[in-house]
Amino acid sequence: MAKKTKAEQRKQFEQKAYNQMVTKKRAKIPIARNVIVAFLVGGFISVIGQVLMMLFVRLGFPEEKAGDPTVATLILIASILTGLGIWDILGQFAGAGAGVPVTGFANAMVSSALEFKREGLVLGVGARMFQLAGPVIVYGAVTAFLVGVVHAVLM
Amino acid sequence: MIFVKAFVVGGLICVIGQLLMDLTPLTPAHVLTLLVISGGVLSGLGLYGPLVDWAGAGAKVPITSFGHQLVQGTLAELAESGPMGVLSGIFNLASSGITAAIVFGFFVAVLFNPKG
Amino acid sequence: MPARKKVGLQTVAFSRPVAVVSSASAVGPLEGEGPLSGSFDIVYPDMLNGEASWEKTERTMMKEAVECALGKANLTCENMDYMLAGDLLNQCISANFAARDLGIPLLGLYGACSTMAESAGLAAMLIDGGYALHAVAAVSSHYGTSERQYRFPTEYGGQRPPYSQYTVTGAGALVLGHGQHFQGQLARITHFTAGKVTDLGRRDPFDMGSAMAPAAADTILRHFSDLSLAPDHYDLVLTGDLALVGHSLTEELLRQQGLVLKERMQDCGLLVFDRTRQPVFSGGSGCGCSAVVLCGHIMDMFKQAKLKRLLLVGTGALLSPTTFQQGDSIPCIAHAVAFELSDDRLLE
16 A cells, blocks of 8 residues: 555645534534434324324224335325425424435435426436435345345245 | 334334434435335344334334335245245335335326425 | 736736626525515516426526626627626536527536636636627526435425525626726726635535635635735625635634634625525525625625725535545635726726
């Protein structure tokens, strides 16, 4: 490994000193506030999900299957609120509290499809829908595949 | 009682996401991907199922449950139809969620406009 | 032997300072309701103004700003030798399409948010160099177009940190010439300092201020040093869009090198919005930021003789979504343009 030149060393030192200055002067992310709000909003959305689940059981769904219409309903709500231009305000307020539940997944897909609508239905809406949410599907599927392979080999 | 458990577990999973976003340079996409993978791994280890039984929607609503559904779908298909299950079973259980997102997303995108 | 009009390392001096014959600005609704309300020529009622997309709105905004400025000067597109224009979008489409409709020979530029200063400085060089009698410098930016290109879809529920900035929806145009037909004093460009690309390793695309501050400090120090100026030479040193974070960092960097400007240094990103009541986080950003403040409020101050000497320091972050995803840091640049209220004169 080549030894750093004097210029590179000086640059590194400058960068470090500057980074320290930035950390001192820059407005801090209100982590405590964000965590509390994320907890409350995320918990609240989960409770809504729980209520919906019990409602669907009442409507005749078997208990293990009640998760499907619940998730679909939450996705529908988040999609509509995204279209109405309300979800981004909730997202700014609640951060992961809105983004981690499946509602965040719906918002990622809908907001992307909506934004690129002006590029047309096929190349805009169609192609861009998975731009933000794609990684979740890709890595979820890859994980499931690997877990499946491990299980198949071990059994 | 189930409401309290759902609230706490759902809230805590969101807290993990929030801490990752605020304390690391990871983007939201990275954080959600990590959570899905975690859900899948915990599911494969047989740990996520009991969490769902205990906390109900608190475990079903966060994106981690998506990883759980993908894994459980794979394992079920594996048990039923053999090795091809690792390909054919992945989206079995998660299908309604993904399809809902695609279809509802499409209609909302067609009917509304971004407001900025 | 340095170039004839070069002073110091990076500055040029104009032998016949180039006049701002007229200026005009067009903005969106949020800017129109801000602290500088009343200083803009055109205020759009919403982000689209009847167009089919934000991109189409932005180019119309630039075109209308240019037309308005030309009208104020009693000049036409045919009088313009060049249009130096740029914006934040890929391939600078706002400038390209606006120039297509205006029919002025186009020199397209990309300096990110520093393009207003860059285009004004270059236009002055063309005029003082005898290559043009009149030129128009124009830039634009739009919240919707820049969000969807650089960051996230506008309806995405992501959470922005408090040090992020809000892209100004606005366009500004400066018509430059010698103003010989004009009675009285005009704001004239006396010097231009071209900046070097500076990079101190900042990586967060939501924190442009701290990435750009070193570039701003570098160019300001270079300008003052090249011309051997005292700290109180300018009534105002106006940076483009450092906003709250970048502004305080630049102050500190300058102070460390012995240059203390205090209230003489302000920032367009902090002037154009009221951070306390508008949802703009740490302040405004974008090409349009420095453009609409310069072409409206600042030129008004010159007209009322409230300003005699101004140094505009446009600041730009030269990243793209690709470089960010590939793990690169954010290189930045700052260009300085010196304005002075004076009569037409030849210096040599």
